[in-house]
Amino acid sequence: NAGVTQTPKFQVLKTGQSMTLQCAQDMNHEYMSWYRQDPGMGLRLIHYSVGAGITDQGEVPNGYNVSRSTTEDFPLRLLSAAPSQTSVYFCASSLGQEIDEQYFGPGTRLTVT
Amino acid sequence: AQKVTQAQTEISVVEKEDVTLDCVYETRDTTYYLFWYKQPPSGELVFLIRRNSFDEQNEISGRYSWNFQKSTSSFNFTITASQVVDSAVYFCAGEPAGNKLTFGGGTRVLVKP
Numbered sequence: 172n173a174g175v176t177q178t179p180k181f182q183v184l185k186t187g188q189s190m191t192l193q194c195a196q197d198m199n200h201e202y203m204s205w206y207r208q209d210p211g212m213g214l215r216l217i218h219y220s221v222g223a224g225i226t227d228q229g230e231v232p233n234g235y236n237v238s239r240s241t242t243e244d245f246p247l248r249l250l251s252a253a254p255s256q257t258s259v260y261f262c263a264s265s266l267g268q269e270i271d272e273q274y275f276g277p278g279t280r281l282t283v284t
Numbered sequence: 285a286q287k288v289t290q291a292q293t294e295i296s297v298v299e300k301e302d303v304t305l306d307c308v309y310e311t312r313d314t315t316y317y318l319f320w321y322k323q324p325p326s327g328e329l330v331f332l333i334r335r336n337s338f339d340e341q342n343e344i345s346g347r348y349s350w351n352f353q354k355s356t357s358s359f360n361f362t363i364t365a366s367q368v369v370d371s372a373v374y375f376c377a378g379e380p381a382g383n384k385l386t387f388g389g390g391t392r393v394l395v396k397p
Contacts, residue, residue, distance in 0.1 A: 204385070213288070213375055213387030214329075229384065261329065270317050270336055273385060275329035 172197050175276035177262050183282045184252040192247040192279050194262030200274070201267035203245040204229070205237065207258040208278075214261060220245055221267065252283045286311045288378050288388035296394045303363045305391050307376030310357055313337075316380045318352065318359045323390070324372040332374075335359060366395045 178193045196203065204219035206229075216229030220239040234256060236248040245264075249256060259280050263273040287310040297303050309318055320332040333345065335352045342351045347364045359378075363370050376388040 206387075211389070213290075213377075213389045214385075215387070216384060219384065230386075259327070263329075270334060272319060272331040272334055274331070275321075277328055 174198065175262055175264050175274050177260075177276035177279050179279060180277065181280050183284065184249070185284055186252060186254060188252050190249050190252065192249070192260055192262075192281070194245045194247065194276060195243050196245075196262075196264040196274070197243065198264060198274070199242060200264035201242070202271075202273075203239065203262065203264045204273070205235070205245070205247045206261045206263065207231065207256075208261060209258050217247065217260075249281075252281075254283045257281060257283045286313075286316075286378050286380060286384075286386040288376055288386050290376055290388035290391050292391045293389070294392040294394065296396065297366055298396050299368060300365050301395075303366050303370070303393055303395075305361045305363075305374050305376070305393070307359045307361070307388060308357050309359055309376070309378040311378065311380055313380035316378055319377045319379070319385070320350070320359075320361045321375045321377060321387075322372045323375065329375075333361070363393075366393075368395050368397055371395045 175196045201222045205217040206214035208214045218237040220226045259278045262276040265271040265273045289308045316337045318335045322330045349362045351360045373390045375390045379385045
């Protein structure tokens, strides 16, 4: 199993540009989520999905869209990038029960200039 | 809403010393789940341990041990006989029903040889 994969690893955007961060998992996990990690801080939940076709907002959803058309993929879209979105983005997945640990991808480091 | 507090921002120890990391999880939920994750300098997030709110037994796994006390909302984590490879940022996280994980701000552990 590849686990949770994320692409790209690094990205630089200009203010106003849009892009999609890709996330895929091959563990047949129902639950997937996106977090952002800002310097010196813990991770904050952006959006999450409890299964294909179902998404919901986390703590910091503004400026981001998600969709879950398949169990495997959970892309995160930045609609109009802003410098405040400069961060490291982590995708995670878990089987679906609260007791299950989340498996994290390697992260995408995004810089918005 | 949930709140995870890691009061220690950085701990520095000499190899073979024990390290105890403090975490306080505040929630109104009676059922919840607690986790510790490690983030080494390479940046990935690694699951370490988990605990549910029903079980207050202390546990030991290798060099790791943890102490959960529901009455004080504390979920402390100890590394026994620390090693240089333990140098990392450690995150405490909590999750009520619903798979919405909330992270603390992290504690940076530096183990000097």
